[in-house]
Amino acid sequence: MRETPRQICLEEWDQRQATLARQGGGEPSYGGPLGRHVEREGNGRLRQLRFDNSTAALRLWNFLLTENQRLRAARAQGERLVGAMKDLGTVPVMAYALPRVRAFYPDGAWWTPCLMECTDRLLNQAEALGADATTCPVRAMLAAFQNGEHFPRPDLLVCSAGAICDDFSAIAQRLERLGSAVLWWEMPRRREPETGEASCALPGGLRAPADQVECVRDELRRVAIALGRLVATELTAERLRDGIQSANAVRRELQALRETVYAAAGAPLPALEMLIAEMLAVHFCSDRDESRVVLGGLVQEATRRVAARQSVVDETGIRVYWVNPVADLRAMNLLETCGGQLCGSDFMFTHALDLIPEDLPPLEALARTALADPMVGPVQDRARRIVQECRRYRVEAVVVSRIPGASHCAWEGAYLREHLAAELGVPAVEIEVPPVCDALLPALRTRLQAVLEIAQSRRRA
Amino acid sequence: MEVLVTSPWVPREWIRAHGLEPRGAWFAQLDPSGALPEGVCAFAGAMARLHQAQPHAGIVFTTACDQMRRAADATASSGGKHAFLFSLPATWQTSAARKLYHAEVARLGKYLESLGGHTPGEEELMREIRRSEAQRAHRRRILEAGSSSDRGVPLALVGGPLLPSQWSLFDAVEAAGGRVVLNATEPGERSVLPPLPPMAPGQEAVIALADHYFDHAVDVFHRPNTRLYAWLGERLQARGARGILLWAHLACDLWRVEAASLREAFDLPVLVLEAHRVGTGGLRDRQRLGAFIESRR
Known part of the structure; x- marks a missing residue:
């Protein structure tokens, strides 16, 4: 049963899911009504969200919201769990190259206060543990580790250090002080190669000095050894090569999805689902093969809608580029409510969207990909990529979303807003989205409406 | 020429041996006026403004923290020609981190030469090392004597x-x-x-x-x-x-x-x-x- 694309609320989705189930809709093992995630896991935020009404989106949401169950089941079956922290996209590629290993990002707990509308009290507990509200909401991870009520404690905890956010670095250090051993690996701040200096091409059209690539490669070798020890199996180049190919298969699906959605005249999928879909690239939501299937379903749906000239939002919506992920998922819905459509994004891990080179020794390829992280290099590099994407997808307005307390936002937010507006000649706005933004909705709405109205008037002119 | 240094972990001796004058940025004349964007560390913000106040001095930022490395970005984007960002490794137990530090000291040398410094000879550097050692010994004696x-x-x-x-x-x-x-x-x-x-x-x-x-x-x-x-x-x-x-x-x-x-x-x-x-x-x-x-x- 295909319906006209639109955004629906949780209750409507549950009714629709029940109808689909009666008709033999063929859901995966983790499928079912979304409402159960409110009842069982306390994810009350779902009641406030508007979801895409496709079965592909239903599958995406169920896949996302069952991750902790998946991790616990894997642990029960004797698999080893790796907690990767901060690098967003590199260590999981290595971990999944080994048998009986799953990697996830404890960082992902930053969305728990949003999903549970702070009933989890993770942010309060984090404050009691030493990370107060001056740090980014990722501090929820600290409390989640301590109370063990959200994700299972990993068997190995790996964290990149160096060119990372101060708040994350401080929180991860606090975590170690509280008793969770961390394998730290160095991630130098990426810099432009100097004249005559040996350098390497990185994914995303960047370059880095060969010395830096070598440093990261050596560090990843240490990580590979630790991962191998976890399951008494060497992480050989051959295994890594296979792992890279499988990761690239997921990334290709995501690239196809982004191209289909962002290039379309009217967005065939909403902003919220695109944010969630992109997150899958980072660690495959703890199931690499299934993440590919989920993304494949979304690509099919988006392609079908584009061919049928259907869009989930008003086709005349202002084409918006979004910078940084939001702590409250509801903010993505707000974009469409205000008359925008998502046509490009940099959610802080564009290096996890690029294909990992397959024609290089695997550790070298991973080192180059890790160094292409937009957050480890100068903000000017990040801005350059955003400008390219904005032009490619005919963007008419830019939203730079600040993460409360995040050390990088204080500096780069203003630069990005000013630089992008000047370079692209489009209006740009900076907003800050806390984990539950209800109280700020009027202000956020006003800011978004203002920038979209300016874009609208420019379109008319 | 003065070279302002924002971290104690950048070798002063190396700068002096190049014929330039290292100066702890802590002691520079900082401009306390002007608004800082919300969330910006006041020290990092002041360092980013230093090159405007002293455009003819060199300034060495480090990657000791995110705020400081982004202050270096801000300096570069506002035309700071004499800014250098020294990559201080966060880890310290591996040969990769040590190698990175060595490479940065060598790169700093090239930067100092670009400011007009000269490549120091072994004896010249040793002389500066001895001089700094004497200064530190004096500081240690004061500290050990206590109040x-x-x-x-x-x-x-x-x-x-x-x-x-x-x-x-x-x-x-x-x-x-x-x-x-x-x-x-x-x-x-x-x-x-x-x-x-x-x-x-x-x-x-x-x-x-x-x-x-x-x-x-x-x-x-x-x-x-x-x-x-x-x-x-x-x-x-x-x-x-x-x-x-x-x-x-x-x-x-x-x-x-x-x-x-x-x-x-x-x-x-x-x-x-x-x-x-x-x-x-x-x-x-x-x-x-x-x-x-x-x-x-």
């Missing part, structure tokens, strides 16, 4: 950069009945390296110097930052500190989040003092300080 007074509650002052405009903090501590027996801020005692061990036969001076800095840097940004705790632990006990004043610049997550760990590690109360751009805050801070010291009598 002539034993009045007041002994406290440790731990944290990030402490600027001359903030030195009135010491007066405030004494006025409240305390005394600082350990200054572990920058560029305080924590920034004073131990004596350089004798060099191995045939060892290059620059390698010995780089290794010395790499091996003895004591800072909060290291991962893990156990060296900081080991360094503090010895001195807190030896000097009988009865409390810790944690000096954290506004928006400095690296120091602020350590408060709980410091409290637990040393079983000492910790008072977090937010570093204002000028002075030591207002009445509220003085009252907090007074209450803290009173409780430790």
Whole structure:
């Protein structure tokens, strides 16, 4: 049963899911009504969200919201769990190259206060543990580790250090002080190669000095050894090569999805689902093969809608580029409510969207990909990529979303807003989205409406 | 030519050996006016503005923290021609990190040459090393002698950069009945390296110097930052500190989040003092300080 694309609320989705189930809709093992995630896991935020009404989106949401169950089941079956922290996209590629290993990002707990509308009290507990509200909401991870009520404690905890956010670095250090051993690996701040200096091409059209690539490669070798020890199996180049190919298969699906959605005249999928879909690239939501299937379903749906000239939002919506992920998922819905459509994004891990080179020794390829992280290099590099994407997808307005307390936002937010507006000649706005933004909705709405109205008037002119 | 250095972990001797004059950015004339974007560390913000105030000086930023490396980005984007970003490794237990530090010292040398410095000979560098060693020995002697007074509650002052405009903090501590027996801020005692061990036969001076800095840097940004705790632990006990004043610049997550760990590690109360751009805050801070010291009598 295909319906006209639109955004629906949780209750409507549950009714629709029940109808689909009666008709033999063929859901995966983790499928079912979304409402159960409110009842069982306390994810009350779902009641406030508007979801895409496709079965592909239903599958995406169920896949996302069952991750902790998946991790616990894997642990029960004797698999080893790796907690990767901060690098967003590199260590999981290595971990999944080994048998009986799953990697996830404890960082992902930053969305728990949003999903549970702070009933989890993770942010309060984090404050009691030493990370107060001056740090980014990722501090929820600290409390989640301590109370063990959200994700299972990993068997190995790996964290990149160096060119990372101060708040994350401080929180991860606090975590170690509280008793969770961390394998730290160095991630130098990426810099432009100097004249005559040996350098390497990185994914995303960047370059880095060969010395830096070598440093990261050596560090990843240490990580590979630790991962191998976890399951008494060497992480050989051959295994890594296979792992890279499988990761690239997921990334290709995501690239196809982004191209289909962002290039379309009217967005065939909403902003919220695109944010969630992109997150899958980072660690495959703890199931690499299934993440590919989920993304494949979304690509099919988006392609079908584009061919049928259907869009989930008003086709005349202002084409918006979004910078940084939001702590409250509801903010993505707000974009469409205000008359925008998502046509490009940099959610802080564009290096996890690029294909990992397959024609290089695997550790070298991973080192180059890790160094292409937009957050480890100068903000000017990040801005350059955003400008390219904005032009490619005919963007008419830019939203730079600040993460409360995040050390990088204080500096780069203003630069990005000013630089992008000047370079692209489009209006740009900076907003800050806390984990539950209800109280700020009027202000956020006003800011978004203002920038979209300016874009609208420019379109008319 | 002056080269302003924003971290104690950049070898001054190396700069001086190139014929340039290193100067701790802590002592530079900082402009306290002008608004800072919300969330920007006041010290990093001041460093980003330094090149505007002193456009003809070189300035060396480091990657010790995200705020500082982004201050370097901001300086570059506003046309700071003489800025250099030194990549300080956060890890310190691997050969990769050591190699990275060595490479950065070599790169710093090229930068200094671009500012008009000359490639130093081995003897020239040794001379600067000896000179710095003598200066440090003098500082160590003063520190070991300690204060002539034993009045007041002994406290440790731990944290990030402490600027001359903030030195009135010491007066405030004494006025409240305390005394600082350990200054572990920058560029305080924590920034004073131990004596350089004798060099191995045939060892290059620059390698010995780089290794010395790499091996003895004591800072909060290291991962893990156990060296900081080991360094503090010895001195807190030896000097009988009865409390810790944690000096954290506004928006400095690296120091602020350590408060709980410091409290637990040393079983000492910790008072977090937010570093204002000028002075030591207002009445509220003085009252907090007074209450803290009173409780430790």
